[in-house]
Each structure stands twice: as C-alpha cells, then as structure tokens.
Amino acid sequence: MSLTIERIETKKQLKEFIKVAWDVYKNDPNWVPYLYFERLEFFDKTKNPFFEHAEGDYFIAQRDGKVVGSIAAVLNHRHNEIHEENIAHFGIFEVIEDPEVAAALLETACHWARDQGTDKILGPANFSSTMEWGLLIDGFDSPPAILMTYNPPYYIDYIEAAGFTKAMDLYAWKNNAVERMKPGGLPDKLIRVINKVPERYGLKIRTLNMKDWDNEVDTLKRIYNSAWEKNWGFVQLTDHEFDHIEASLKPILDPNIVFIVEKDGEPVGFSLSLPDVNQIVHKLRPGPSIIGSYIAGAWTMLNKRRTNRFRVFALGVLEEWRGKGVDALLYYETGKAAVANNYEWAELSWILENNDAMNRSIELFESELYKRYRVYEKPLN
Numbered sequence: 001m002s003l004t005i006e007r008i009e010t011k012k013q014l015k016e017f018i019k020v021a022w023d024v025y026k027n028d029p030n031w032v033p034y035l036y037f038e039r040l041e042f043f044d045k046t047k048n049p050f051f052e053h054a055e056g057d058y059f060i061a062q063r064d065g066k067v068v069g070s071i072a073a074v075l076n077h078r079h080n081e082i083h084e085e086n087i088a089h090f091g092i093f094e095v096i097e098d099p100e101v102a103a104a105l106l107e108t109a110c111h112w113a114r115d116q117g118t119d120k121i122l123g124p125a126n127f128s129s130t131m132e133w134g135l136l137i138d139g140f141d142s143p144p145a146i147l148m149t150y151n152p153p154y155y156i157d158y159i160e161a162a163g164f165t166k167a168m169d170l171y172a173w174k175n176n177a178v179e180r181m182k183p184g185g186l187p188d189k190l191i192r193v194i195n196k197v198p199e200r201y202g203l204k205i206r207t208l209n210m211k212d213w214d215n216e217v218d219t220l221k222r223i224y225n226s227a228w229e230k231n232w233g234f235v236q237l238t239d240h241e242f243d244h245i246e247a248s249l250k251p252i253l254d255p256n257i258v259f260i261v262e263k264d265g266e267p268v269g270f271s272l273s274l275p276d277v278n279q280i281v282h283k284l285r286p287g288p289s290i291i292g293s294y295i296a297g298a299w300t301m302l303n304k305r306r307t308n309r310f311r312v313f314a315l316g317v318l319e320e321w322r323g324k325g326v327d328a329l330l331y332y333e334t335g336k337a338a339v340a341n342n343y344e345w346a347e348l349s350w351i352l353e354n355n356d357a358m359n360r361s362i363e364l365f366e367s368e369l370y371k372r373y374r375v376y377e378k379p380l381n
Helices: 011-024 036-042 077-083 099-115 154-161 188-201 210-227 239-252 278-284 290-302 326-340 356-364
Strands: 003-007 054-063 066-076 087-095 120-123 135-138 165-175 203-207 258-263 266-275 309-317 345-352 368-379
Touching (some): 011 054, 011 087, 054 077, 054 099, 066 077, 066 099, 087 099, 099 120, 099 154, 165 356, 210 239, 210 266, 210 309, 239 290, 266 326, 278 290, 326 345, 326 356, 345 356
Parallel strands (some): 087 120
Antiparallel strands (some): 003 054, 054 066, 066 087, 203 258, 266 309
C-alpha cells in the first residue's frame, strides 16, 4: 500500500489536515472534539498572530488516497531569540495506529527542521507555550480539561521509536474544591497563615472587573509576561497574541474565579481560572462542519456555568513577591469562590515538573497529580 506525505497548499488540503483528528478519535470516549470553525481560523497563518514571528508548514499522510495522519513543523523566531537557541518545534501530530505512517510524519518534521538550519526539534507544541503543549503520557482515563492536549497511548511509542527523548514533563493536578473548602478540609495552620498574608504585606485581593476590560487585560498581560519570563520554554506573548487569546477566552470567562492581588493599587499577582467548557463539548461531540461547530459553540457559551470543573489556566506572581504566600492566597480565594459558584473540583495545569515552588504550593492544598504530559526533543546533527 502506497504511503505519501503532502505539504498543505490548498484550503481543501487544510480541511483534510484538520479532519484527521475525527478519524483518529472516532471510537475514543475521552476525546473532546475541537470546534471546526475555530480550527480553520487557528491554522490560518494570516489570522493567527503566532505566525507574525514564526513560520511553518503543515503536512498530511495519505495511504492509498486516504488521509491517515497529520503533523506541523514550525520555527518560532521569538523562542530562539529569547532562549538563544536554534530549534524548531513539531505539533498537531495525529496518526492512525500505524507505526510506518507515524515514522514518516515525524521524519518529515525533522527533515523540514534540518532544512531551516536548526540543530534540534522539540514537541509536541501546538503552537505557543501558552496554549497546548506536551504529549499525554499518564492519565488516559478521563477527558482533558479546556486547552489541554489528549492523545492515544500508542503515540508515546511512536515518538520514542523515532529517536525523541524527554525534554520536560508537565503536571496536571486535580483538587476536590468542595472537600478542601469544608471546615477541616485543609490544615488549620495553613488557613491561618494564608489569612495573615494580606494584612502582613498590605495586600488587597479582588476579582476581575469586566467593565474595565481593556485595563484589566493590560494588567494580566504585564504580570503574565513578567512572572513567567524565566520559565523553561516560555516565550513572552506579543500584544497581538495576548489580545487574540483574551478575546477568544472572554466569552467563557467567569469573573468570580479570576483574581488580582494588589499592593497600593499596583498589581503583584493574578490567577486566571476558566470554566471547563470541555465538559459541554465532550457531550455534544460536534463533527468537522462549520455550521455544526457554530451551533455547538453557541450552546457551549450559553451553558458555560453548567460545568462542575474549572481549570486554573494561569497564575503568576511578580518575582519580588514570591515566597510571601501570594500564590497560596490566590489558590485559597479561588477555591472558596469556586465552591460558592457551584464548581466542585479544579484542574491546576500545566505546571513544569521543575517548578518546585508552585508544585509544593499546590500539594499543600492536598491536590492529586493525576495527569502528566511530556515535551520531547531530538538532536538533528
């Protein structure tokens, strides 16, 4: 049976590229379909601001005329400038259970990266480090939370067989907010320490003000880019990227679970949690059609408060304010607010495995490490 790899050149091919996932996961009960109209925009290089500082190509694998896999190879110039590296990334890796197809796709991405003159390739990365990164390697028994990746277990063997090795693991923690926020749900000493933080340092904690959206976005942007700048793999978002992401998230935001900590009116930390609307999309299982995905998207927006899970999507504290309990304060206030607004449990993700301070803080709240993701790397020289 003939196997070919094609570079995406036409809109028809792009649609085939996107639809691969529906074939791969058609019998997987835990997969959460993407919204097809959103994928069309995400992969449009003229609309996705990531490609203002990056370049890349998309590829599909065909066997006897049937599309059986996909992969993207990208060169993020900002990443290489900030980290003083010369690497490429691969992502959007989807493939039927066929090792030959997988090997061909991965080698295509490596070949593309070599042609760009890079000396290493890293992934899966879809695309910005703020969005979906990593391959699920542990925790296949439940659907992914919003903006987290999912894949069949056999992807692990395929990627490692192609010569990729671990670069970094990413953690996803699970926390039963209802149980933790009950009297006695957390150690009394922990609660006493957290409650003293605002008074000790003269801090104020407040929720997001949706009526002052533009200024609030600017605040989150400044803290986010500053607080994360030294993290492994992190690339500061451009203004256009941040505004694009926030515009896409605004319709599902619940301001009751978004917090900003201030000192004398100046922000020093924030936590951004999202209702896990994947729970709704998972039940709808929309197909790869524009009309169907718009209907599913509208239904999801209308029912976003019917989820019982939320994801702590981002939490950042300015460097000079770390080690003072600001992160614990944010987690605690988020938990209380979540329970008061009928959420039952949280996913806190993703956290770098080497972010000891953040992982210890999360463990203090008796969270469970329930999913692990892996970013792989492969030298090309």
